Amino acid sequence: MKFSFPKKVMAAALCVAAFAGSAQAAEKVYRLKMAETWQSNFPIFGDTPRNMAAMAEKMSNGRLKITIDSANKHKAAFGVFDMVRSGQYDMGHSASYYWKGKVPNTLYFTTMPFGMTAPEQYAWFYHGGGQELMDKVYNKFNLMSFPGGNTGNQMGGWFQKEINSLEDLKGLKMRIPGFAGEVLAELGAKPTNIAPGELYTALERRTIDALEWVGPSLDLRMGFHQIAPYYYTGWHEPGTELQFLVNKRTWDRLPEDLQEILRVAMRTAAYDMYIQSYHASAENLEKMLTEYPNVQVKDFPADVIKAMQDANSKLLAEKAAADPLAKEILDSQAEYMKKARHWTDVSDKAYLNNFNAE
Template sequence: MLKTTTKLLVTTALIAGITTAASAADKVKWKLATTWGSTLTPFIDAPTNMASLVETMSDGKFTIRVDAANKHKAALGILDMVKGGQYEMGHSASYYWKGKDIDTLPFTTMPFGMTTPEQYAWFYYGGGMELMKKAYAKHGVLSFPGGNTGNQMGGWFRKEINTVADLQGLKMRVPGFAGEVMAKLGLSVTNIAPGELYTSLERGTIDALEWVGPGMDISMGFHKIAPYYYTGWHEPATELQFLVNEKSFEKLPKDYQQILLTAMRVSAYDMYIQNYDMSAKAWSTMLTEFPDIKVKTFPKDVMDAMKKANADLLEEVKKESPIVKEVLESQEAYQKQARKWTEMSDFLYLKDNL
């Protein structure tokens, strides 16, 4: 069932306008595979809400079946399944594919990078969508923003981190470019599918992990094993993605294409505000309900080491691919421009009112 906020975002006039055009079109049935399990709210809600919107706006003639990871059993195989046509669509995160194609890395988020509003502005008004299309063209798929988590927490650790030396030798689940940064600081880094995180931490396969934020983390139970909860630096604006097989998209009637684009954009934003609500509520009660959780920020020398490792690695990765270089430089330029307004508006407002 659609969340109330999603319903409000799609007006009656919009639905009426698109469904009128869709009424004469043939029925279309698609399948979508997700990285997430069927109960992983709000990640699973983004594709589910999107599919509901598509069905509503097409007057039931364009339907999309959403298969969670526990059904298709390939949580980190979404790109390959959409690329190969096994599924017309997928819902995942772009940085999961960095081992296959480094060009896909920057479209989720980057350490010390843009905030969520800055990144959305870059996607839709700063050239980000065009660069993402360019990066994914070789795979025959289209990628679209699929819901943002906002600033993520820095992770759950079994022991307190007081110095850079405390990080060395730890086994940690951390994906994306942040994983490269942590590896440079001496950690053994791995990426594990969401459904296996708690078991891996419980069995000692890993010593630490980062997931999302309090709204999603508490229900996973990580605090029972790793009580040190660190604030974020590595994923300031984690954008999930909708992947669409390009040939399948081109075969759609034009009105169905517009329905799909509209539904993806609306459901992505709804996931962002849903997750924000979840974390705000969880944070307000977390320390009362779970007093053993120790909320920490990384010490300055640790943060300085992370920033230096990040800067060094950025220069290295820019040499690997002209597309990565183009994307990273576009993001850096936009962040520099947008951050002046972020500081003037949000930062100074919060500074003066907390």
């Protein structure tokens, strides 16, 4: 008895230790809650966090389970930053520029008028210091922010009348929210914001003269091509990158393997959205122009583009002058874009232009 009792206890203790050492770490299920800015069933944008969560769950063999609440559930589409910051949600899927009223320097991590295209901007995020600058802006709020999916180059919008000169922008009522709206306001346009559900009627009844949404990938289902004849090419959102937000305390509680699974799943889901958007844009542009062959795709005149660029530069110079971190971010983007655009010009741009020279 003298030996048997300790032996038994030791065996049991070892058993627990073995179970704890391997299985507890291996089998504990981490359940995270994510809030997205989008309504349920919103295509592409909403597919991205779902694809991410599915990859993470499968790669972790069920140890990482992420449930997603849409805006119609949590009722706070533009409260995602605060809800993830406070820990009410562990994660968010949204877009950085939505927080510019709260934290002005968040503006620079989605896309900028006359800024980088999607591959240029990914290169800046991952190799040009962009992620580190995003960390600098977000980490003080107990938040981590990661690229969350790219729409590709967004179209300049749907217009009821042709834009032939700067005069045509004066007094133009256009739904174009955010910083791009500020740029247009400099040129005399009247930017407005209107709830998505009312956009079609507003454009049809000429309550507004023009609107921008995304591009063919998401514009098709809105039906704008049925009621507006001019579809202008883009200038204001050349590579819109959505955002995954993670509460820093949640991140720190995850074991290292699940941190890596989450990091890689977010990164892949973001790239995948860029490719899904590319595909959907190609398919939907063809559908739009086949169903409505009178829709004209147009470029803004060169002097209008020039005036938009000047207004954009003026507003950015004001922001840089007012805030050293804003200046640091804008300088980093401008310097990186100069190099990256030179490469784009001699590679894809030359190729695309030469090809059509046939």
